[in-house]
Amino acid sequence: MTSVSPDARRIWRGVRLPLAVVFLLVLTGTLLVLVQGEQTTGALEPGSYEPAGGRALATLLEREGVKITTVHTAAELKGAATGATVLITEPGYVPKSTFTQIRRDAEDVVLVRPSPGTVEEVLPGVRVSGQLETETRAPDCQVEAPLAAGSATMGGLKYAATQPRARDCYGGSYLDVPGPQGTVTVLGAPEPLTNEWLADEGNAALAMRLLGKHERLVWYLPTPADPSLENEKKPLSELIPAGWSYAALQAGVAVVLLALWRSRRLGPVVTEPIPVVVRAAEATEGRARLYRKAKATAHAGETLREAARARLRPLLGLTRDAEPAALVESVAGRTGRAPAEIGALLYGDPPADDAALVRLADGLDVVEREVERS
Secondary structure (H helix, E strand, O other): OOOOOOOHHHHHHHHHHHHHHHHHHHHHHHHHHHHHOOOEOOOOOOOEOOOOOOHHHHHHHHHOOOEEEEEOOHHHHOOOOOOOEEEEOOHHHOOHHHHHHHHHHOOEEEEEOOOHHHHHHHOOOEEEEEEEEEEEEOOOOOOHHHHHHOOEEEEEEEEEEOOOOOEEEHHHOEEEEEOOOOEEEEEOOOHHHOOOOOOOOOHHHHHHHHHOOOOEEEEEOOOOOOHHHHHHOOOHHHHOOHHHHHHHHHHHHHHHHHHHHHOOOOOOOOOOOOOOOOOHHHHHHHHHHHHHHOOOHHHHHHHHHHHHHHHHHHHHOOOOOOOHHHHHHHHHHHHOOOHHHHHHHHHOOOOOOHHHHHHHHHHHHHHHHHHHHO
C-alpha cells in the first residue's frame, strides 16, 4: 500500500520558494535600514528629508561654510548663541528669560510664526494684525535680504509694529525689527525654509541671506518637554480671562435661583380610588380560561400543587424551605395514607388532560381537609 501523506521532502519542495522570497525581502529591508541609518523627522528639522523638514537648507548652508549647531533645550543653548545667528522654529516654547539672553548674545534672531501672545511678550510693540494666504509675494520693501531675494513664498500670520525702525515686507508676513545688538526677523510662515518650497521663487536666496550672514548658526528646536518651561507654567485660573470668570459666576447664581424657583416640597401620599374592582372569583375563572385555551394542563397542575403545598406547610408546622420528603412524611402521618400516594399527589407527574387535572384538584382538596381535621 502506497502512502499519500506528504513527507518532509515534499513539504520542503513546496515551501522553499516562498521562504526564499520572504528571506530576500527581510534581508533587503535590513540592508536599507543599515545603509540609511537613523532618520530624523519633524518640521524644520535640519536632518529631516520630509517636505516640511529643513535638510535641504541645512545642506546649502554647510556648503557655504556655515557651521550649524542644533539644540533642543534652553540648557543646551547656553553659550552657543554668542556671535551667531539663532533660528527659533517654535518661539512659543522658549521661556522669556531665555529669549532675553538670546537677544543679548546673538548677532541676529529669526522667529518662525510666533503666536500673538508670544510676539507681544518677547517683542514689545509688535502684534499680529491678521492672516494671509501663503502664496508668491513681492517684497514691497527696502530691507536688504528680501530686496535681494525678490519674490518668495510668504503668508501665514501678518505682523505690525509701532516701532519706527521696524519694517514689514511681503504684505506683513515678514517683519524686520532692529535692536541694540542685532536684528530680529519675524516670519509669518515656515514655507521659505522647508524642503518642499526651498527651490521655488526666491525662497533659497531669502533663507540663505537670513541664516547665512554669520559663520555660525544655532538651529533652536524648542519642545514642550524642555525642563526650563516648568517655571513658566501658569495655573488654569490665570489662563481664563476675567470676563469669562465673571460670566461663569453669574451663570452659577442663575442656576441656583432657577433650582430654588422650580423645586417643590413633597406632600402626603395621595390615594386614588381603583377604577375597576375585579372579584377574586372572576380573576380565577379568567386565568383558568387562559390555561384551558393554551392547553397548559401541566402548568395549571403544578400551580395547584404549589398552592396546596404552601397551605399544608403551616398546618403541619413546617417552614417554607422544608424538603419534599419531610412534607410527604408529615402529610402521610396526619392522614394515615401511604407516603407513595401522598408523594404522587404532591410531586407526581403533570396531568395529561383536563380530566386528570380535575382528579388532581379533587385529590388535593381531600388531602387538605383530612390534614385540617386531624
